Amino acid sequence: MTRFALARHPEPMTTAAPSPRDARPEDIEQLLPLWASLFDQEPPLLDTWVDHARAWFGRTVGARETARFPVVDIDGRIVACAIGTLETGVPNPQSPRGRAARLSNVVTLPEHRGRGFGAALVDVVIEWARSIDADRVDLSATPQGQRIYERAGFRLTSAPRMKLPLENS
Secondary structure, eight states: OOOOOOOOOOOOOOOOOOOOEEOOGGGHHHHHHHHHHTTTOOSSOOSHHHHHHHHHHHHHTTOTTTEEOEEEEETTEEEEEEEEEEEEOOOBTTBTTSEEEEEEEEEEOGGGTTSSHHHHHHHHHHHHHHHTTOSEEEOOOOTTTHHHHHHTTOOOOSSOOOOOOOOOO
């Protein structure tokens, strides 16, 4: 008769995952590389978009009625972030108040993925959208990120997203 025994392993140390906090103006230098990683850019970040992003963030970071920037900070290092912005337009049947929140730039450093940070950030933006009376939350998802959004209740729509890049004059 073969006997099996359970190996005794020490209990894993469990620490509560850090709660998202609001980004602060001084966080911009940590946020830029995270945002750049969404476009496969690595430091040094020398493109003109960086200057525009710094200026935009400085103007927008404290405007809670029109933007929300939750981040996950571990020991002073931002390891995950998201952006929620308010877009206004003409009211219509799908947006009776003409207020849609846009969720974007949801990113977690690779070594911190799988710990629920992305989902927590998405939840913060959804709750913020509710608090400002947005009609809905829109986003563009990569195939890799689609599952996290579906779990939060997002559904694919029949309308494809299209873009027309405009050259600077």
